[in-house]
Structure formats: structure tokens, C-alpha cells
Amino acid sequence: MNRRDFLTTAAALAANAQAAPNARIQVGVIGCGARAHELMEAIMQNPGTEIVGVVDAYKGRVERAIDRTKQRAKAYASHHDLLADRSIDAVVVATPDHWHKPIILDALAAGKDVYSEKPMTYKASDGREIIRAAQAGGRIVQVGSQGISSQSQRTAKEMIRAGKLGRVTMIRAAYNRNTASGAWIYPIPPDASPKTVNWDMFLGPAPKVPFSLERFFRWRCFEDYSGGIATDLFVHLCTTIHFLMDATMPARVVAMGELYRWKEQREVPDTLNAVLEYPQGFTVNLSCTFNNQSAGEGAFQFHGTEGTISLGFGTLAYTPENVIEDNNWIVESWPKALEDAYYRDPKVIETEVAPARNRKKAETQVFKDSKSDSTIEHFGHFFDSVRSRKPYWEDAVAGHHAAACAHLINLSVKQKKMTEWDFELDDIRA
Numbered sequence: 001m002n003r004r005d006f007l008t009t010a011a012a013l014a015a016n017a018q019a020a021p022n023a024r025i026q027v028g029v030i031g032c033g034a035r036a037h038e039l040m041e042a043i044m045q046n047p048g049t050e051i052v053g054v055v056d057a058y059k060g061r062v063e064r065a066i067d068r069t070k071q072r073a074k075a076y077a078s079h080h081d082l083l084a085d086r087s088i089d090a091v092v093v094a095t096p097d098h099w100h101k102p103i104i105l106d107a108l109a110a111g112k113d114v115y116s117e118k119p120m121t122y123k124a125s126d127g128r129e130i131i132r133a134a135q136a137g138g139r140i141v142q143v144g145s146q147g148i149s150s151q152s153q154r155t156a157k158e159m160i161r162a163g164k165l166g167r168v169t170m171i172r173a174a175y176n177r178n179t180a181s182g183a184w185i186y187p188i189p190p191d192a193s194p195k196t197v198n199w200d201m202f203l204g205p206a207p208k209v210p211f212s213l214e215r216f217f218r219w220r221c222f223e224d225y226s227g228g229i230a231t232d233l234f235v236h237l238c239t240t241i242h243f244l245m246d247a248t249m250p251a252r253v254v255a256m257g258e259l260y261r262w263k264e265q266r267e268v269p270d271t272l273n274a275v276l277e278y279p280q281g282f283t284v285n286l287s288c289t290f291n292n293q294s295a296g297e298g299a300f301q302f303h304g305t306e307g308t309i310s311l312g313f314g315t316l317a318y319t320p321e322n323v324i325e326d327n328n329w330i331v332e333s334w335p336k337a338l339e340d341a342y343y344r345d346p347k348v349i350e351t352e353v354a355p356a357r358n359r360k361k362a363e364t365q366v367f368k369d370s371k372s373d374s375t376i377e378h379f380g381h382f383f384d385s386v387r388s389r390k391p392y393w394e395d396a397v398a399g400h401h402a403a404a405c406a407h408l409i410n411l412s413v414k415q416k417k418m419t420e421w422d423f424e425l426d427d428i429r430a
């Protein structure tokens with residue numbers, strides 16, 4: 001058997017192991033925390049699917065997950081046990097970030113399709129490992145930055161493709177918050193203790209440190225488990241920007257991060273600014289503060305020579321550019337006769353005088369999503385892929401790149417210098 005025959009047979013075997021096109025897709029949920037409970041609600045809105053298995057490192061969340069599935073899901077002691085269940089076709093990985101790669105790789109090795117929460121990776125080199133494993137086994141990997149499945153973001157992509165913005169050279173995007181919860185200081189359930197929390201299961205590949213409920217429930221604040229604002233929030237912004245702009249990666253990144261306010265039990269910045277320069281010819285400014293939210297949470301502006309798109313959560317506003325050449329303040333400093341001659345020039349009449357006379361107010365067009373929950377739509381795409389074996393846009397490659405932007409940003413902050421992407425290696429330039 002040559003290599004090609006072998007791959008064809010392997011792909012056929014892999015496809016056979018998958019759910020038949022119209023069969024119900026049996027789902028296992030690995031990590032049943034706050035996000036997973038939202039994900040379970042979204043899965044249950046997708047017909048032809050059932051959550052049959054759950055696993056978590058805190059007892060209370062297992063209990064609630066089983067309740068949420070009306071006692072239909074079974075609890076497993078570890079993700080290994082859940083993955084060994086051959087009746088499970090697909091898994092959702094919604095653990096803290098340091099666990100994503102090992103669990104995704106174990107799931108792919110067990111022949112499961114994977115919906116992984118963002119960021120797909122904890123460090124940039126994880127990405128290629130996951131891509132290779134998914135390709136080798138012919139598995140579907142979809143990453144959970146659900147915004148791109150919203151109607152507003154899909155409409156924005158079509159508008160940019162149709163040239164409504166002209167040439168886009170500047171994109172601004174931000175997340176801003178001003179609450180303890182927004183800064184990830186979450187309440188800790190009163191029954192949490194070494195009896196109800198499996199500390200070793202949580203730590204997994206992370207450094208061994210003493211039991212800490214703060215680390216367990218507020219893991220985003222600690223570098224052993226999270227890359228903070230960049231991997232938690234900017235990864236969503238980068239996913240959307242890559243999707244709308246048909247972009248893969250920035251060539252160069254500079255960033256600065258500071259911890260100004262939420263200093264107790266926290267290692268990661270609460271204020272982060274980053275500039276990303278893309279080889280297609282546009283620059284992105286990303287910013288986030290946890291110390292003021294007047295600018296609103298999760299907003300983008302795509303600035304083009306012909307117009308601007310502002311995106312919020314579920315809204316899109318398009319404003320055409322309405323600019324006219326105006327050199328009045330320059331020529332009125334010239335000798336009077338030259339100024340008068342300037343305004344008699346037919347070219348100036350065409351480009352400045354007539355447009356100013358006929359100027360209309362630029363009307364902003366606003367679109368609102370009629371479907372409110374993009375996570376339901378995002379799962380719809382995942383389950384379509386599980387059935388059709390055709391990956392959706394936000395596959396392992398897209399997940400790798402969005403997360404890698406966050407890793408470039410964090411490295412720039414740490415090293416206090418510009419970081420670069422090596423397009424050939426598909427990794428951070430050493």
C-alpha cells in the first residue's frame with residue numbers, strides 16, 4: 001500500500017467512525033464552568049444533537065451540568081474517561097486555557113471532532129501541533145469566537161468585500177470594563193474546598209502550586225493558566241478582523257500593558273494597548289481597560305477611504321465618507337489676486353467649490369441582528385461540519401492565528417520590544 005492509498009483508506013475509516021449524516025450527534029462537554037453552561041444551552045437549541053457526557057474539576061458544576069441536561073448526561077471522572085466512550089462523536093473543550101492543547105490532542109487521538117473555546121492555544125507553537133493532528137486524523141476542529149457567526153459580522157464582511165469601504169488601512173477595536181466581575185474577580189461558590197475541587201485535575205500541565213480557590217475560580221488573573229486580556233479578549237477581536245479582512249497574521253506587533261488598579265491576587269495587566277501591522281496594508285489598534293467602560297464593551301471601527309463600519313455586539317453601523325477637498329485656509333494667506341484666481345480654476349471648481357455647494361449629510365445605515373445569540377449559530381456551523389466533514393471558516397488554522405496574535409502581543413509587553421511573525425514557520429519569529 002503506498003502512502004496515498006493509506007491516507008485514502010484512513011480517511012474512509014475515519015469518516016465511517018463519524019456520525020452518519022442524519023444521525024443524532026452525541027456530545028461530551030469537557031470543563032463545565034460558566035461558559036460551558038452557556039454553550040450547553042446553545043447546543044440544546046441545535047436539533048439532532050444531545051449532550052451525553054460531562055466532566056469538571058468542581059463537583060457543583062458537574063451537578064448543575066447534569067441538571068441542565070435534565071439528568072440525561074452522564075458524569076465522567078476525567079476527560080480521558082469521557083474520551084474513551086465510543087458513543088461520543090464530538091466534544092466541547094471549555095476548560096481554562098492551559099488545558100486546551102492537551103485535551104484537544106487527546107480528543108483528536110480518540111477520533112472525536114472538537115469545538116474548543118478560544119483561545120485555541122496557551123502558547124503559539126501549540127497551534128501547529130493541533131493543526132497537524134486534526135489534518136492527520138481528518139477531524140473537525142472549530143474554535144469558539146462566536147462573533148463571526150453573527151449576522152452583523154457576516155454583513156460587514158460582505159460590505160467590505162463589495163468595496164463599500166474603499167481601501168481599509170486602519171482598524172480600531174476595544175474592550176472596556178469597570179467592574180470587579182469584568183476584571184475577572186468572580187464570586188467563589190461557598191461550598192468550594194479541597195473536598196469539592198479536584199486541584200490536581202485543574203493544574204494538569206501547569207506548575208504545581210498549593211491549593212488556591214482564587215487560582216481555581218479566577219484563573220484568568222494568573223499567567224500559569226491564561227494570557228490575560230490578550231488571550232481572553234483580543235483573541236475575539238483578532239478573529240473578527242481576520243474574518244472580515246481575509247487576513248491571516250500581522251507581520252509586526254508592539255504592545256504595552258500595565259496593572260494599575262486590580263492589584264490583589266493578579267499577575268496580568270488591567271490595561272493593554274497593541275498595534276498590529278498586516279502585510280496586506282492595514283494597521284490595527286487594539287485597546288482594553290478594566291478601569292472605565294464609557295467607550296462600551298466590544299466595539300470595532302473599520303476605517304476605509306470610502307466609509308466606516310462600526311460593529312458592536314449584534315449591531316452594525318455603516319457611514320459613507322463625506323469628505324471634500326478644502327484649501328480655503330491655505331489660499332486665503334496668498335495675495336488676494338492669486339486666491340481669486342485659484343477659485344476660478346475649473347479643476348478647483350470641480351473638486352472644491354461644486355462639491356461644497358452640493359454637499360449632503362452622510363446618512364448612517366444601521367443593521368441589527370434579528371437572531372440574538374451567535375453562539376447558537378456558531379454551533380450550527382460546527383454540527384454542519386461534523387455531518388458534512390467540511391470545516392467552517394473558524395477551524396484550527398484560524399484559531400491558531402487569532403491566538404498567536406495574542407501571544408505576539410504578550411511577548412511584546414514582556415520583552416518591551418516589537419515582535420514579528422514568521423510566515424514560513426507559521427510561528428513567532430525567534
Ligand SMILES: NC(=O)c1ccc[n+]([C@@H]2O[C@H](COP(=O)([O-])OP(=O)(O)OC[C@H]3O[C@@H](n4cnc5c(N)ncnc54)[C@H](O)[C@@H]3O)[C@@H](O)[C@H]2O)c1
Binds near residue numbers: 145217
Ligand atoms: N466564547 C466566549 O465568548 C467565551 C466566554 C467566556 C469564556 N470563554 C472560554 O471558555 C473557557 C472556560 O472559561 P469559563 O469562563 O467557563 O471558566 P470557568 O472557570 O468558569 O470554567 C472552567 C471549568 O473547567 C474546569 N476544569 C479545569 N480543569 C479541568 C480538567 N482537566 N477537566 C475538566 N474540567 C476542568 C473547572 O473546574 C471549571 O469549572 C476558557 O477558555 C474561556 O476563554 C469563552
